[in-house]
Amino acid sequence: MxxxxxxxxxxxxxxxxxxxxxxxxxxxxxxxxxxxxxxxRVAFVMGYSKLFLPKKKPTDEAVIYGYCTTQDVDIFLRHMNNARYIRELDFARFQYYERSGLFKSIVERDGTALQGASNIRYRRTIPIFTAYKIITKLVYWDEKAMYLEQQFITLNDNFVRAIALSKQNIVGVNVCDLLKSLLGDEYKDPEKPAELDHWLESIEISSAKLREKKDD
Structure with a gap:
């Protein structure tokens, strides 16, 4: 036995x-x-936003919080590396899309959202072991795209450490019609911010140069 x-x-x-x-x-x-x-992280952000956070209008600001850990720092181990900012902006956009109802509405219309362009300006580093928030705001749109402004703000001093603009191409959906359906009577045609106008102009100049090279 x-x-x-x-x-x-x-x-x-x-x-x-x-x-x-x-x-x-x-x-x-x-x-x-x-x-x-x-x-x-994407699954957590989307699930938490859907189940626990209040809904917002597409024109409202959305806020997500973060913390600079040892996985975020650069080779000097002192502050967040540049690439990490771009990654964190992804999660902030996912939260914005879910809370505003844009994600659901785009999927229902058999559309999709693609990052068409982005621009980020670093004003001051985010030190290691520092809490921050990212504020995402819709600043402009046309029939084919939405334009988001996103700010990194440290909580201890409320300083804007970095600011980014991004062009969200909404494929297969008319953006104006989409926002009208979500905003109803509150819908108003947007005014294009000056900095966005200059950025889009620079994109057009870059595209023209690339087309010239292709023709050559």
Whole structure:
């Protein structure tokens, strides 16, 4: 009886060890070939926004909070690296799309949203172990795209550390009609901010130069 129990326990632990190895190997492969943390964060942001945060109008500001950790810093280990700002803006946009109802409305119309262009200006670094918030605001739109302004603001001093503009191409959906359906009587044609106008002009100049090179 003792030998039988010993063999059973040994076999049980061998199977457990094998399953543990497969599990660890599978997780390691996922992290090697996929940006797992990114997808987990997207799912969390979308789920939390849908279940717990109040809805907003597309013209309202949306705020999301963050914290600069050791995974965000540059090679000097002192402040957030430049690429991390762009990544954090993604999560802020996901939250904005979900809370404003834009994500649901675009999907219902068989459309999709694509990042067409972006511009960011760094004013001051975000130090390690510093809390901040990102404010996302719709500042302009036309029939084909929406234009968002996003600000990184540190909570300890309320200073705007970085500011970004992005062009959101809404494919397969008329943006004006989309916003009219969400805003109703509150819909008004937007005024284009001066800085956005100059940025879009620079994009057109760049596109023209690239077309010239292609023709050559």
């Amino acid at each position: 003792g030998f039988f129990l010993f063999d059973f326990v040994t076999e049980y632990f061998n199977i457990l060890a094998g399953l543990s190895f497969l599990l660890v190997s599978g997780v390691a492969l996922l992290y090697i070939f996929w940006d797992v943390n990114y997808f987990i």
